[in-house]
Amino acid sequence: KLVQYLQQSRLSRVIVGHKPVADSPLVIRDDGALEVIMADTSYSDSSSADNRGDAVAEVIVEPDGSALVHGVLSDGKEYNFILPAVHEMNTGNLIGKKTKDDFWIKAKLEDQNLLLVKTEGRKVTRKYISPHEVKAHL
16 A cells, blocks of 8 residues: 555655674566665674674765666675666666575675665675576566
8 A cells, every 4th residue: 555655646665774794785676567675784794893884875866767876885895876867767777676495686796796685684694696696586
C-alpha cells in the first residue's frame, strides 16, 4: 500500500537517514517504480572511537532527477556512481539489486568493481567483484 501511495503522490525516490547501513549508502529499487536510498553510515567502523572511522558518504540529487552517490569506504576504497532518474532506470543498472545469496549490490568503485554487502545484525560481510561476475549471482 505504501508503494501505491507514493506512486499516486508522484514520488519515485525516497532518501532517508537514521537507519545505519554500514559504510556506504544502500540503494533498494524496483525498476521504474520506486527507489529508496538509505545513507546513514554512522556505524561504519566499530573499532573507531566514533563508530564511523574514515568512511564518508554524499548523495547529491540533480535537477534532472539523477543522483550522484560518492564517498570513501572504511577500508579507504573510493566509490562514485550515478543513479539515473527512477523513471529512466533499466534492468542494466545493477546498483540496488539483491543477489541470489542475499548480498546487496551497493556501489561501483573507482576501479569499476562492484561492492556487494550482506548484513546480519551489525556483522557486515562484503565482497568486491567485477560487473561481469555479478551477473552469475542474479
